[in-house]
Amino acid sequence: MGRGKVELKRIENKINRQVTFAKRRNGLLKKAYELSVLCDAEVALIIFSSRGKLYEFCSSPSMHQTLEKYERCSYGTLQANHQSAKETQQASYEEYIKLKEKHEALQHLQRQFFGEDLGRLGLEELEQLERQLGSSLGRVRSLKTRNQLDKLSELQRKEEMLLEANNILSMKLEEINAARRSHPWAAEEQNITYSNQPAHSEGSFGHLHSNGTLHLGHNPGVTAHERTVATSEQDVHSLIPGWML
Template identity: 70%
Template sequence: MGRGRVELKRIENKINRQVTFSKRRNGLLKKAYELSVLCDAEVALIIFSSGGKLYEFCSGPSMSKTLERYQRCSYGTMEFNQQDPDAQSSYQEYLKLKAKVDILQQSQRHYLGEELERLGSKDLDQLERQMDLALRQVRLTKTKHMLDQLTDLQQKVISYKYVKHK
């Protein structure tokens, strides 16, 4: 049997409000602990009651270290925008190169026959032409190697006959 829905509004009765706060606080702390254990997540939870009492949970080494980490992550983007122009330029260059790498990796997957269902007719035609050209290049290179090997073998046969007749 499921539980009924509770209308989310402030509980007017002070005693009922305190009981609900206590139960829900304990449930929230339990969930934070379970999340940290099950998912190996670093969890920090800070709760202030309406009376100003502090309740906290931290799965990491200390609350202050977790808060420092949080500040570095959340305020890092704001600080980055205020950095010197060289750093911003380098970051923009990084983003461009990352985009190129993503495009090249996508092309590589297409050349390997992966993720083709996403392509339209024009893209598939272009890919087919590129693959045909690549196949011709491979065959030409293979033929050249085979001819070079044949020439080497013919020279060995000639030198073998020369040594044998001496």
């Protein structure tokens, strides 16, 4: 039958507590000794009882020597880490100081560009500031000129498109006028056709078909020449793009 699990808590009975301390202390010292012998390890064990009595074990010749070695390994690492953190903090602070000085210098230079804080500047410094302002102004003017040239090129391109469209319309109008002059009998036939068409209900002289062509009706108040001109204007307008109207 196995032993039950012992709950780890302070033993309230004083006698039982002292007996347990003695047993476990001896067992712990024995384990430390066995560890040092079996594994060739340097072991140091320090125990203080509840009454302040010291019990110790050290596998090395001197407990003090082992403690010094512990301090070198433990506190040396802590000190090195602390030194590294301190150096990092110092470097960050120095970088902060440099950035702050640079920021203040830039603010001072900005105020000088606006014509402020100029009383402490000498002649050479004022001339240097003047050159800097002149250089900045030149770059601004160059950029402005470039933008204006780009807009002018765009306007010229649109002008060429409009001129080309105008030339096409002019050629078309000349062709219509030439055809009308070379075939005068066409106007007579159109007049006969117009007279045979029924009058429009609203009194107008023509209407548009679904395919976009203009059908001219009979109107006593409109002459054949006016109808021909209206037909020519309709042909011209059909060639003009919607965005030019």
